Amino acid sequence: DQQVKQNSPSLSVQEGRISILNCDYTNSMFDYFLWYKKYPAEGPTFLISISSIKDKNEDGRFTVFLNKSAKHLSLHIVPSQPGDSAVYFCAFSSGNTGKLIFGQGTTLQVKP
């Protein structure tokens, strides 16, 4: 039972352009939403998060959007830089349980 889906396994973007990563979920109990970035041979690192009471959160070049009615989460990176090339995971949590569930990941390649 996949509660979280990242339908695009990979994405390639030109440096300076916008990168948009998407995630869909089915569990309406999720109330905290996160994005993580992972480089090879390292653990995932936290990037940005949003709670269910908001629909947008911005941190520098990174903006997370939450559409609760569509159960859709997205991450915008603008402008994209070659150093952003990594695997991006969306993650979801429920305040009731504390359980943190990850999507399958999207590999982003930013070309110079």
Added chain:
Amino acid sequence: DAGVIQSPRHEVTEMGQEVTLRCKPISGHDYLFWYRQTMMRGLELLIYFNNNVPIDDSGMPEDRFSAKMPNASFSTLKIQPSEPRDSAVYFCASSFRVTEAFFGQGTRLTVV
């Protein structure tokens, strides 16, 4: 704080042997998670603890897997007996309440 510390970083063992992975969470964090990453299944939650108590172990694949958290600063994940299909990268993560989790660098396990 040095972050989440996992040991060993790499482990190569023969099929049938017992394997023990270790984790030291960030001081003050009350949640601890064990994840496994494989190409097929992505980042899979195996088990998580809250205040040293196992909350959900539904992700543990078989009885060969067990996890303990004897105190707030230490956890182990044990596989006995190990099998080649257990080969993966195992991550430990910790968080304070229901917020972003911080990951260790992982243990790459190879069972031959």
